[in-house]
Amino acid sequence: MKKIIQPSDITPESVFMMKRRNLLRLLGAGAAGMMVSPGVNAGIFSWFSSDDKPAVPDAILKELNFTRPEAYQSDLILTPEDKVTGYNNFYEFGLSKSDPAENAHTLKTDEWTLTIEGEVNRPLTLNADDIRNKFTAEERIYRMRCVEAWSMVIPWVGFPLAALLSAAEPNSRAKYVAFETLYAPEQMPGQKSRFTGGGLQYPYIEGLRLDEALHPLTFMATGVYGKELPKQNGAPIRLVVPWKYGFKGIKSIVKIRLTESAPPTTWNLSAPGEYGFYANVNPQVDHPRWSQATERVIGSGGLGRTTRQPTLLFNGYADEVADLYKGMDLRRYF
Ligand SMILES: Nc1nc2c(c(=O)[nH]1)N[C@H]1C(S)=C(S)[C@@H](COP(=O)(O)O)O[C@H]1N2
Numbered sequence: 001m002k003k004i005i006q007p008s009d010i011t012p013e014s015v016f017m018m019k020r021r022n023l024l025r026l027l028g029a030g031a032a033g034m035m036v037s038p039g040v041n042a043g044i045f046s047w048f049s050s051d052d053k054p055a056v057p058d059a060i061l062k063e064l065n066f067t068r069p070e071a072y073q074s075d076l077i078l079t080p081e082d083k084v085t086g087y088n089n090f091y092e093f094g095l096s097k098s099d100p101a102e103n104a105h106t107l108k109t110d111e112w113t114l115t116i117e118g119e120v121n122r123p124l125t126l127n128a129d130d131i132r133n134k135f136t137a138e139e140r141i142y143r144m145r146c147v148e149a150w151s152m153v154i155p156w157v158g159f160p161l162a163a164l165l166s167a168a169e170p171n172s173r174a175k176y177v178a179f180e181t182l183y184a185p186e187q188m189p190g191q192k193s194r195f196t197g198g199g200l201q202y203p204y205i206e207g208l209r210l211d212e213a214l215h216p217l218t219f220m221a222t223g224v225y226g227k228e229l230p231k232q233n234g235a236p237i238r239l240v241v242p243w244k245y246g247f248k249g250i251k252s253i254v255k256i257r258l259t260e261s262a263p264p265t266t267w268n269l270s271a272p273g274e275y276g277f278y279a280n281v282n283p284q285v286d287h288p289r290w291s292q293a294t295e296r297v298i299g300s301g302g303l304g305r306t307t308r309q310p311t312l313l314f315n316g317y318a319d320e321v322a323d324l325y326k327g328m329d330l331r332r333y334f
């Protein structure tokens with residue numbers, strides 16, 4: 001048996017929450033109180049001390065200017081901001097949903113370089129200012145469905161990936177787009193430790209077919225809830241592909257490379273039988289270990305309960321994207 005954490009060990013979010021909240025309750029206030037007493041509040045006991053609150057003060061996030069195109073507004077109930085920015089997956093900062101908000105402050109985003117390279121006529125290098133100001137920002141309210149069977153509705157701010165790619169002029173050999181997250185183990189504890197980082201290979205990498213990447217829904221987010229993106233959500237720039245499972249939405253991107261052949265992707269490398277290249281949301285194609293037919297709506301219900309709702313084909317965006325997959329067996333290309 002390997003000692004590192006395997007993807008098959010990654011438990012549903014409920015188990016992580018069990019650790020933090022219910023375990024504390026089960027232990028009773030007395031036992032828990034002892035554990036958080038001064039001098040004991042360290043090491044393996046440190047997770048008893050927080051109630052899923054970030055240990056550092058919230059970062060001050062700049063308000064953004066953006067338009068609100070009618071086509072991308074929505075009647076859907078938005079997930080509360082504190083859930084969007086406090087319940088995250090960003091394994092570079094740990095595996096618990098509260099870890100990114102707690103730990104991502106070590107990520108340095110003031111200086112940033114994003115390159116667009118490979119099969120393009122005009123390779124581009126963008127700095128932090130370019131990322132913020134070169135493209136016209138708009139707000140888009142998108143559903144977001146994690147492969148772990150939970151969902152949110154998020155008001156992103158950013159611009160279509162197509163705007164960025166067309167500036168680089170993909171050449172005729174370009175068929176795919178490969179994305180890469182920053183690799184900086186000194187800033188990202190999960191890249192340093194197989195234990196903290198869930199045994200994934202880093203840097204985190206993702207990919208899309210070029211036609212998926214150029215689809216008008218495919219979005220580069222530089223903000224959320226009207227402000228610049230918090231680090232835990234993938235500052236300064238992350239991908240959002242609303243009809244695909246959330247893991248396609250790679251965070252804190254430093255490189256975009258146009259390629260002739262399909263690029264490898266982090267979760268597919270880690271568990272090829274569980275996470276495909278396409279990762280289109282599909283209630284009829286179950287994950288090998290759980291159903292994808294329904295989803296928990298994060299932030300709904302109250303009193304610690306969450307509402308469950310049916311999952312929609314292509315996460316509700318079938319009218320817009322089904323044509324991309326005409327004639328494809330969605331079970332085979334999952
Ligand atoms: N670099 C990187 N990007 C990532 C992840 C990650 O662990 N590392 N997690 C993915 C997963 S599984 C999901 S569901 C979304 C979560 O985005 P959010 O925390 O902003 O809601 O980010 C995706 N992007």
Ligand SMILES: [Mo]
Nearest residue numbers: 146147246247
């Ligand atoms: Mo996810």
